[in-house]
Amino acid sequence: MHKIAAVNDFVIKFANINGTGSASANNMFAKSIFRSGVPVTPKNIFPSNIQGLPTWYEVRVSEKGYLGRRGGVDFMVATNGQTMMQDFQEVLPGGYFLYDNSKPLAPKYKRDDIHLIGIPLTDICIQEYTDPRQRQLFKNIIYVGALSYLLNIEFEVFAELVQDQFKGKEKLITPNIHALELGYRYAKEYYAETCQLKIERRDLNQGKILVDGNTGTALGAIYAGATVAGWYPITPSTSVVDAFEKYCKRLRVDPANGMNNFAIVQAEDELAAMGMVLGASWNGARAFTATSGPGVSLMAEFLGLAYFAEIPGVLVDVQRTGPSTGMPTRTQQSDIMAAAYASHGDTKHVCLYPANPKECFDMSFNAFELTEYLQTPVIILSDLDLGMNDNMCDAFEWNDEIDYNRGKVLSTDELENLKERWGRYLDVDGEGIGYRTIPGTHPTKGSYFTRGSSHDEYAAYTESSEAYVRSMQRLEKKWDTAKTLVPKPNIRIENKQSKVGAIFFGTSTDAAHEAIDLMQQQNVSVNGLQIKAFPFTAEVEAFIAQHDTIFVIEQNRDGQMKTLLVNELQLDPARLTSVLNYDGMPITATYIVEQIEATINQNKVTPLQQADRG
Amino acid sequence: MHKIAAVNDFVIKFANINGTGSASANNMFAKSIFRSGVPVTPKNIFPSNIQGLPTWYEVRVSEKGYLGRRGGVDFMVATNGQTMMQDFQEVLPGGYFLYDNSKPLAPKYKRDDIHLIGIPLTDICIQEYTDPRQRQLFKNIIYVGALSYLLNIEFEVFAELVQDQFKGKEKLITPNIHALELGYRYAKEYYAETCQLKIERRDLNQGKILVDGNTGTALGAIYAGATVAGWYPITPSTSVVDAFEKYCKRLRVDPANGMNNFAIVQAEDELAAMGMVLGASWNGARAFTATSGPGVSLMAEFLGLAYFAEIPGVLVDVQRTGPSTGMPTRTQQSDIMAAAYASHGDTKHVCLYPANPKECFDMSFNAFELTEYLQTPVIILSDLDLGMNDNMCDAFEWNDEIDYNRGKVLSTDELENLKERWGRYLDVDGEGIGYRTIPGTHPTKGSYFTRGSSHDEYAAYTESSEAYVRSMQRLEKKWDTAKTLVPKPNIRIENKQSKVGAIFFGTSTDAAHEAIDLMQQQNVSVNGLQIKAFPFTAEVEAFIAQHDTIFVIEQNRDGQMKTLLVNELQLDPARLTSVLNYDGMPITATYIVEQIEATINQNKVTPLQQADRG
Amino acid sequence: MSFIRPNIRHPQLAVNDLGYTRANYEGALSTLCAGCGHDSISAAILQSCFELSIEPHKVAKMSGIGCSSKTPAYFLGNSHGFNSVHGRMPSVATGANLANRDLVYIGVSGDGDTASIGMGQFAHVVRRNLNMVYIVMNNGCYGLTKGQDSATADRGSASKKGIPNPYSSIDLCETAIQLGAGFVARSFSGDKEQLIPLIKAAVSHRGFALIDVVSPCVTFNNTANSTKSYDHVREHMNATGTFDFVPLKEEITTEYEPGQTEEITLHDGSAVRLHKATESLDFSSRRSAMNEIEKHKEKGEVLTGLLYLNPQTPDTHELLGTTTTPLNQLDKDKLCPGSKTLDAINDSFR
Amino acid sequence: MSFIRPNIRHPQLAVNDLGYTRANYEGALSTLCAGCGHDSISAAILQSCFELSIEPHKVAKMSGIGCSSKTPAYFLGNSHGFNSVHGRMPSVATGANLANRDLVYIGVSGDGDTASIGMGQFAHVVRRNLNMVYIVMNNGCYGLTKGQDSATADRGSASKKGIPNPYSSIDLCETAIQLGAGFVARSFSGDKEQLIPLIKAAVSHRGFALIDVVSPCVTFNNTANSTKSYDHVREHMNATGTFDFVPLKEEITTEYEPGQTEEITLHDGSAVRLHKATESLDFSSRRSAMNEIEKHKEKGEVLTGLLYLNPQTPDTHELLGTTTTPLNQLDKDKLCPGSKTLDAINDSFR
Numbered sequence A, B: 001m002h003k004i005a006a007v008n009d010f011v012i013k014f015a016n017i018n019g020t021g022s023a024s025a026n027n028m029f030a031k032s033i034f035r036s037g038v039p040v041t042p043k044n045i046f047p048s049n050i051q052g053l054p055t056w057y058e059v060r061v062s063e064k065g066y067l068g069r070r071g072g073v074d075f076m077v078a079t080n081g082q083t084m085m086q087d088f089q090e091v092l093p094g095g096y097f098l099y100d101n102s103k104p105l106a107p108k109y110k111r112d113d114i115h116l117i118g119i120p121l122t123d124i125c126i127q128e129y130t131d132p133r134q135r136q137l138f139k140n141i142i143y144v145g146a147l148s149y150l151l152n153i154e155f156e157v158f159a160e161l162v163q164d165q166f167k168g169k170e171k172l173i174t175p176n177i178h179a180l181e182l183g184y185r186y187a188k189e190y191y192a193e194t195c196q197l198k199i200e201r202r203d204l205n206q207g208k209i210l211v212d213g214n215t216g217t218a219l220g221a222i223y224a225g226a227t228v229a230g231w232y233p234i235t236p237s238t239s240v241v242d243a244f245e246k247y248c249k250r251l252r253v254d255p256a257n258g259m260n261n262f263a264i265v266q267a268e269d270e271l272a273a274m275g276m277v278l279g280a281s282w283n284g285a286r287a288f289t290a291t292s293g294p295g296v297s298l299m300a301e302f303l304g305l306a307y308f309a310e311i312p313g314v315l316v317d318v319q320r321t322g323p324s325t326g327m328p329t330r331t332q333q334s335d336i337m338a339a340a341y342a343s344h345g346d347t348k349h350v351c352l353y354p355a356n357p358k359e360c361f362d363m364s365f366n367a368f369e370l371t372e373y374l375q376t377p378v379i380i381l382s383d384l385d386l387g388m389n390d391n392m393c394d395a396f397e398w399n400d401e402i403d404y405n406r407g408k409v410l411s412t413d414e415l416e417n418l419k420e421r422w423g424r425y426l427d428v429d430g431e432g433i434g435y436r437t438i439p440g441t442h443p444t445k446g447s448y449f450t451r452g453s454s455h456d457e458y459a460a461y462t463e464s465s466e467a468y469v470r471s472m473q474r475l476e477k478k479w480d481t482a483k484t485l486v487p488k489p490n491i492r493i494e495n496k497q498s499k500v501g502a503i504f505f506g507t508s509t510d511a512a513h514e515a516i517d518l519m520q521q522q523n524v525s526v527n528g529l530q531i532k533a534f535p536f537t538a539e540v541e542a543f544i545a546q547h548d549t550i551f552v553i554e555q556n557r558d559g560q561m562k563t564l565l566v567n568e569l570q571l572d573p574a575r576l577t578s579v580l581n582y583d584g585m586p587i588t589a590t591y592i593v594e595q596i597e598a599t600i601n602q603n604k605v606t607p608l609q610q611a612d613r614g
Numbered sequence C, D: 001m002s003f004i005r006p007n008i009r010h011p012q013l014a015v016n017d018l019g020y021t022r023a024n025y026e027g028a029l030s031t032l033c034a035g036c037g038h039d040s041i042s043a044a045i046l047q048s049c050f051e052l053s054i055e056p057h058k059v060a061k062m063s064g065i066g067c068s069s070k071t072p073a074y075f076l077g078n079s080h081g082f083n084s085v086h087g088r089m090p091s092v093a094t095g096a097n098l099a100n101r102d103l104v105y106i107g108v109s110g111d112g113d114t115a116s117i118g119m120g121q122f123a124h125v126v127r128r129n130l131n132m133v134y135i136v137m138n139n140g141c142y143g144l145t146k147g148q149d150s151a152t153a154d155r156g157s158a159s160k161k162g163i164p165n166p167y168s169s170i171d172l173c174e175t176a177i178q179l180g181a182g183f184v185a186r187s188f189s190g191d192k193e194q195l196i197p198l199i200k201a202a203v204s205h206r207g208f209a210l211i212d213v214v215s216p217c218v219t220f221n222n223t224a225n226s227t228k229s230y231d232h233v234r235e236h237m238n239a240t241g242t243f244d245f246v247p248l249k250e251e252i253t254t255e256y257e258p259g260q261t262e263e264i265t266l267h268d269g270s271a272v273r274l275h276k277a278t279e280s281l282d283f284s285s286r287r288s289a290m291n292e293i294e295k296h297k298e299k300g301e302v303l304t305g306l307l308y309l310n311p312q313t314p315d316t317h318e319l320l321g322t323t324t325t326p327l328n329q330l331d332k333d334k335l336c337p338g339s340k341t342l343d344a345i346n347d348s349f350r
């Protein structure tokens, strides 16, 4: 019988029940591969519930460094009776199915194209442990131990991981290592030659880290000097603020007096969260909030205020599957329009689209710089896939020389020495951005009234048509300035001659790059561009101009980024072909290739069909 | 000296202070012209405040039936000292300036190209009245009386108007008529031959009415059988619900028991208002709310729920100048995008764009029919200009034969006789619309769970990718169905050969038609299309296909309708040239002509410039 | 996953006056954590409706978002349910009720859903006295988003995270009493004896009836330092008295010790009979109720049971003067004034 | 249009301790209706800040939307102002305060702004005890949108429209007391003598200070059947007592009749001296305050003056443990952990 054989290139999936402690065991597994120097991409597929429902953990191992989702399962670790049949079916022919054989498999589990690996997890636990909680927890560690043997992962790597994990709770180390050994030994005894999937040590992860995007965003905010966070819990954004708090407590507590150089307030809802951000930013602090789709909808009114009254503020939108409550624990890139054009009236907002935790970190810093310089809100659009999963990327970097650019803020001295009459909304530099003042700066100069109603250059209330139009036109000028300041795209030219280009952003990036490689292997050269920001910079426009056929790869139904491109750059929509995946699971390279090749070959696309990505 | 001379074709403007009773006098003036059988368009230009600030009332008289704003002032009635100089300047050369000459005009009022008409309003009032409130109120009536003489409006028309107005308060009739006479007599005595602007009786208003759009919308809701309104006050939408309440109290109180066949609740905010609408619609009543931009922003989350859970509901957005609080008492068509794509995730909403009170009435009825048939919210986008100003239009019509179409709702019998398993979200008819049930209908059949989270055909919660995609695709199918059901555009072919078309909607319509006439007079044939709904029907697509150059006329900065057209019909934006007016004042035909001719002549547009519309 | 279905099924299952068994009032399997207080409340709602012989299809279940707000899927499967958006159930329930005044509206919400994001809507549905039962499954935390403190967490109480809540807590019963609710009670998910008659009385009460039920979150807030843990509530619970619900048809024989037992007749003719534990509480006095709640709080106790009852408050429909036929049952004849009338209206615009 | 500027300007205008005249505390011309209660409150705020010798630029004026929310433009023209969106001032004020704890935050709101759309935010800013003065210009109606009833309109009160309000009203003072505010007072725009010392004390109080000021809307709600009209309030107003504000530097000589006069020292060392009109009110007891308010309401009276005072409640910053330097003044050195630390953090992700 065929056996899938591969070194450092396979997908293993764990089927568990949430709330049973599998998460930390599975994380340890992924990290063991990372520490073996082999690129790895774990993805959590979890329910919108707390305990007792099916949850999966899908780990892709790729020596070539492909970090997108691959699809297909080579090795299944099936510990959840509720989904066992479905998990059983999902294994690719020639693949492996690890299960708890304390009870024999029911006869309906019949496939002769896959390899069964039975480990009596329950029996071992009953034998070894008396405490029921321990019996449950160590089951997970035992299968990880078995995998160490089966996949040839150095046992020492696990030993070290256990040590790191239980730093401070040392007495847990020995039992965990013991449990690993139980699994290892059992596998060795009964499945010595079974598995042809192997991990071999490499040194491919130099300078890399394995971390979730939300942590990257949070650290970026810390390094950017954000001091105020107002927020409201919502999956998958909650861990942005959790991480911010965690690191603030480590890094921002004044050693002299134990007091906090930060303030985090759990608001009563998202409207309040955004209000806090605007109040704090108006008052000269760097402030942010994090939310997901429903929160963005609720913040629309405040975002319009910030646009029109020109108040900074950073909003992190960790997107999930919409509309409405949708699938709160599934991923999507579907708040693109809601963010870019949030609020009534003529409004548009600067958006950043990070693709990995490093970009989360960098763009989080960027966001604070931009929002203060441009005096307009900046929205970071991450998503569940990036935010809540560990993603491999370059280590975070910080240049100690860089100073914060707080934008056009008048100091006490500058106010004192003002020669001309100051106007909050006067466009002194021709950039469309006025000079602002922070309350309390000067006893007699620089006070003004901030309002969402129409105002003139001196911040006075006005119902003058002319004054209104002037300010709306200046906001357009500011928008043009923004185009020159936001991060430029990442361009990849496979072939200068090629007239086919692919545009992608955020978590479609890794899969898109892999797809470009795959197509190149078939001698189809596709150039690539990763959008990093809205509004689009000149480079985006130029790239589109240089290619006849452009694919826009995104994870939503309506081709929202395409809409932005068409609308903002006044492009013929016929020039852009959408490649859309919106089923809540991260997009795969195979799917992209299928879609693009279908178009190239037949010059015909069926973008709204859902592909089989087995 | 030149005198503007015209019969039934001029603009007269009243400059007043709000809270001084000028509104009803000015309304009476406009109505007198209407009753003289001459088309008239009054527009209120009022501040966002209650008392003591400048307010204007601009009346266009047009025998040709042009109902858009014209711009320019032929006759100014200046009773407000605060703005007198500005009002003085605004009069066109050869025009007339009526002022209170109880005190002599200051020397700075120097123009030798206009005609001064001094009426000692204050002196007359001091002489005639002792009560200070009367002195203030009757001032307005006196100048109306003077206008009756100056413009040759039959005095009997006013006498009748006064009688109608004070029905039930008869003792006010004589003093008002007396005040009119005071003005009439003074003008006759001192300004016998001064004014060359004349009203001559015609019979052009047969079958017409003069009414504000919000009343039309409210009456449409009454006739559509709406029973529940949840709302929150906001200018310029408040009068929709005020009118609904007024007519409900007249028409919907059960004569048998004095009880209300309706329920209107002033909500605590717009979120609650929308929630009430959805709750009531879900439960089988026709329900609506009315709001303006800020309210639409606040309703975004609920609109997404309604889209995804497929709940009917009518939202009337009477637009005002945004963004944020903007200019709350000025008009704009700038919630086009906010309404069409409200909410996070992939969402889109059916929108209707009435252009006059008659369309408000009809579309209000349409909206209820559509929302129930399509099981998705329907948004009516009116604006301040239409909603709060009296607009001349055809009389409201109702066909008693028409029955309400409540859409796919299963009755008790239908449930009883169901042959197959019923699924709330099963697409039985291939229209993308399932059969719904109303709570309480059947003891054991038809209950289901409504939710904004992902659900399968049987309304069960699901995190299945496939089920999610199926429902998102079905919603697309429903969208296609909507295209066949929404009102078709109004098309005007000036010349079948012409390759130039103009697209407009809502309150840009009247001005656009006038502009087409003006251009035709210069032998430029432009065909016109008035959009009535989103999504766009096939006729819109065909019209665009038939023309090489298309102008999209709208009253916002960002060309929002153009964006919808480009995105929804996948058009090359280069084919559509925006004609944009967004200064808060209604667009004029002259401005449109200027913009279109500039493009036609120079093949170059500067759409974001504000034109001088003197 | 925990199961609220009964495990044993007798062939001779008890039936209620409608001939329905408990099974007719069951819902889907619960997906909450084993031991979650919310499941007990679901069971109590189910039991109450069964015993009250309410026709399931005459009940509409309304909720927001949260573990608590999921529960309507787990009881009364033959009733329509509406799981709306976070914190906005009150407005959806208001709309639904306006459309059909004849159904029984049972709203279920969480403390996050009600006291944080929903605070405004809660206050306003109370002051309009909407005819509904509003049950808060109050665990002092946000279960579904993993245990953050909610606005009902007592100052100083600490959840699994271990950090004492610094803020003043919102007492929803006091808020409701202050804003004019006619029926206000507090209970505990672990006290079925108290909860079931309270729910029955709340359903029978016409107008807004709040039951704030302390309902421990076993996963995030059942800690030693939490004031919403099973242990804490059991130890510090102090009932205003015991409570019987006397359905209409049962003959009401008045035989109680004077001073301590009070009987109040509800709008629908049924009655509640209260055996007061404390004489200082006057159930008909808002001031007394608030005073009593605060007094117990000062002692670190949770006062449970009925706190305030005024069976005579007019509900939203009475305040609005709505007709007795449900609005959703009025047909075109009743609603549409017809073309003649429109002609007259047109004339008024001339 | 009414003018709150004084009409007479002496060359020897009074100056305060900072050397400022009243003119330094003036704002733009008011555009409210002549006689609007709000203008009197603006004048009282202006006067209080002048007399307290607060540096105008150390004050931040926050508001929502409404006639009332416009007023910050009409006083303290040398202070920054923020006219935010309807009902959401509390969150904006919270953010502002988090960023700089050293300013004086004066929030102005309307009853619609606070008790309707803003009810949730109001409740939560109270329970966090944000250090601010929150003044509600309470006219029982929506002035700016032409007179609809607000949620503070008393049941039965009728505005110009003539229809008695059917709903239960929200008493913001009771709400604030219940939710833990440390300073709660009610006043009347027509009673400068009472209002000015209250504002001064509220500014001096550290933590959340609510002053709910009945402020008649002359245009829409000054009718014979309104309980928020000038006449009604004048006739039914009953003060808890008279009230002196004693600034820090004045020597506090304790000489009052025992039992009836009480002196409470505020956080900043200044004091309030209360000459109680009723012995039954204990200013330090929440229960007593609520009881007293309710008792007066039952009699149809409006209880004004200080209602509750606890000068010791920790404000948001104390609850959060924020550093004493305003956060907006911390520089990169304090805030940015630097590249070395980042290396260590990176290592933890390996």
Ligand SMILES: Cc1ncc(C[n+]2csc(CCOP(=O)(O)OP(=O)(O)O)c2C)c(N)n1
Binding pocket: A232, A233, A234, A235, A270, A294, A295, A298, A325, C065, C066, C067, C068, C069, C086, C109, C110, C111, C112, C113, C114, C137, C139, C141, C142, C143, C144, C145, C150, C217
């Ligand atoms: C607008 C919005 N914000 C945030 C969330 C995320 N969310 C889901 S449930 C919940 C809190 C639930 O707490 P509670 O109401 O107390 O219910 P419990 O889970 O404790 O029963 C939150 C914040 C959401 N669904 N919608």
Ligand SMILES: Cc1ncc(C[n+]2csc(CCOP(=O)(O)OP(=O)(O)O)c2C)c(N)n1
Binding pocket: B232, B233, B234, B235, B270, B294, B295, B298, B325, D065, D066, D067, D068, D069, D086, D109, D110, D111, D112, D113, D114, D137, D139, D141, D142, D143, D144, D145, D150, D217
């Ligand atoms: C989101 C939103 N909804 C509605 C409005 C319209 N609006 C402006 S002021 C106001 C009510 C004002 O009442 P209140 O706060 O009592 O102030 P007052 O004018 O009585 O002083 C309303 C509803 C708005 N500006 N924004």
Ligand code: SF4
Binding pocket: A050, A051, C031, C032, C033, C035, C036, C037, C038, C067, C068, C139, C143, C144, C216, C217, C218, C219, C220
């Ligand atoms: S998390 Fe808490 S509230 Fe949610 S189901 Fe589990 S125990 Fe119940």
Ligand code: SF4
Binding pocket: B050, B051, D031, D032, D033, D035, D036, D037, D038, D067, D068, D139, D143, D144, D216, D217, D218, D219, D220
């Ligand atoms: S409308 Fe009322 S609240 Fe507004 S300014 Fe006039 S009197 Fe004051």
Ligand SMILES: [Mg+2]
Binding pocket: C066, C068, C110, C111, C112, C137, C138, C139, C140, C141, C142, C143, C150
């Ligand atoms: Mg909870």
Ligand SMILES: [Mg+2]
Binding pocket: D066, D068, D110, D111, D112, D137, D138, D139, D140, D141, D142, D143, D150
């Ligand atoms: Mg008010």
